[in-house]
Amino acid sequence: MTTPQAREFLPESDSELFREITTLLYQNAGREEFAQLQRRIDTVSSGAAGKALQQSVQMALMIRERFDEYQQRERGLNAVIETAQDLTAIRDLDHTLQAIVHRARKLMNADIGYLSIYDRSQGDFYVRATDGAFSENFKKIRVPRDVGICGYVARNRAPYTSAEYGSDARFSHFGPIDTAVTEEGIRSILGVPLMSGIEVIGVLFVGDRYVRSYNSWEMSILSTLAAHASVAIENARLFEQTQVALKQASDANAMLKKQSADTQIAAEAHEQLTSLVARGGGLRDICEMVAHMLEGAVSAIDDGEQLMYASGETGMASSAAGDDGRKAQELFYTRQDKIHAALVESRILGRSVTAYVTPDEVCRVSAVVGSRGLLGGLIIRTARELNDVEVRIFERSSMVTGVVLLSQERNQYAAREEIPAIFRGLLSSSRPNLPRLTEQAARHGLSLNQPLCVAVIEVENDNSSYVLRKMRGKLQLAGTLFDDFDGAIVFVSTLTAHNELRDTLQQYLTREMKESVTGVVSKPVTQLAALPECYQSMLRCLSTLKALGRSGAIFLEQELALYAFLFDRRNTGDIEAFLTSTLGKLYQGGQQRKTELARTLLSYLDNGHNARATAAEQNIHINTFRQRLEAINAALGNWNEGSRALEIHVALRLWRLRDDEAAGLL
Structure with a gap:
């Protein structure tokens, strides 16, 4: 470096160049500007002074580069600090x-x-x-x-x-x-x-x-x-x-709070229902309260699925006319089937079940169960799905409904308790206390001072108790008493028009029941002493129907009495053997031609051998009838001699009774 003493000997121009080096360094000039200065020094200065100036320029450049390095490091440290600050936030x-x-x-x-x-x-x-x-x-x-x-x-x-x-x-x-x-x-x-x-x-x-x-x-x-x-x-x-952990904890906490609140709401609803029953509230009050709580239409059914009470509009009417009526009726029964299936599922699961969902309503069913089985069900129809709390309230209301139904069942059982005793007194061979029996029957609307009809109905698959419960809820017959007796449903009625009783029962069972039922209705009996034998005759008729393979209908005693007497304790094979041996070729084979002949012969016998009446009844020409009669003679031989005509007549009627096809005989 040039000392102060050395500068005294430099020419004035060299001093100016030295000051320019300091100025460039102060101004943070770039390499190019220093390079230009070096070229000027080479031009205007030489010797020791020029060499000193060049050394000063090099030292200035080194200072400049070191300063740049320091600045770069400072920028690097600042970048690191700024980045660290980013990380803290x-x-x-x-x-x-x-x-x-x-x-x-x-x-x-x-x-x-x-x-x-x-x-x-x-x-x-x-x-x-x-x-x-x-x-x-x-x-x-x-x-x-x-x-x-x-x-x-x-x-x-x-x-x-x-x-x-x-x-x-x-x-x-x-x-x-x-x-x-x-x-x-x-x-x-x-x-x-x-x-x-x-x-x-x-x-x-x-x-x-x-x-x-x-x-x-x-x-x-x-x-x-x-x-x-x-x-x-x-x-x-x-x-x-x-954040995920906090959200999970927050969600869990919110869920716990919601569950606690839901439990409180359900408990309060249950307390209201319990208080209602304690004050003497009945099924109607429960349905109305639940309908108000859950904003829906609530109905209660018994164990036979018969409606006991409904709050408001609870279903579609099934009695409309025309095509729209038929569609409405089909929809009504489809929904009833779904409610039945939901009731069964609810009983198995122990909680309520959605029966069906439509754009207009959601139907939910909760089975009401007691210690001895199904008591009935609670049905709610709402405009939307119930939430968890509402479902819990609905299910608790079905529990309270069970208490009410059990109480009703006890009362009804007490009222029906003497009906089996009445039936035993009327239908058994023992000598009853007639004054007491008359008084008991009168309490249930049955007068023993009028002619009586007896009807006995058997239900397949031993479902008589279920059918009986449904009948009690819906079948209304004046002057009629019915109950389970010896495994069958027995009716004793003052309806002397026995075919009216048969038709009423047949229509009700066809409309309301899916179970196959078979029954017999007696002719009117004027003496109470004859009722036991009448009842036994009904049982024989049912036995004969079983042997004939007939079921699913209600018959009159007069249609069966003769065959029940003749074929008492006979089985299907015995009846088949009788038809085969009596009718021979006319019965065997089952061709259409033999069917026509059998129908014609039965009509001929029913019309007392009157050819013209038979032809008119069969809607055939008299000559056609005569041709058929010749074919019958060829098939049966001397069928019209002695008692054989009676046997053939009985066999043809029995055949008609046994088979719906029965050669077109029915």
């Missing part, structure tokens, strides 16, 4: 990573900066943040773990720099990656790993579109930023886990 991860990439590019004075993150599910790296990139293809590229600079950094867990990417053979090139890098114009690149423990979770890059070498300090500061990016990613992961 819980911010959006993408925002934080984008800020890190931007600072890295700015700090390195690079053309481009980007961050690739490892995707565990796909097993490759993808670009998460970029700064300075213009190629959309570059922003979307995915890099397999075993290729490219990403793969190299991930395998070696160390920074990697390349001054000439395209010709660098130290890593495995991959066509799509090279294409994207070429489109972006990148030639030099520096990548450092993002570490989480010993695992590489990403790579932070800076790149330039010219040949450039990166020094160790640049690698170091970029690695520091990468470490901060790793912390940001890990913090985001932990924060996300914390």
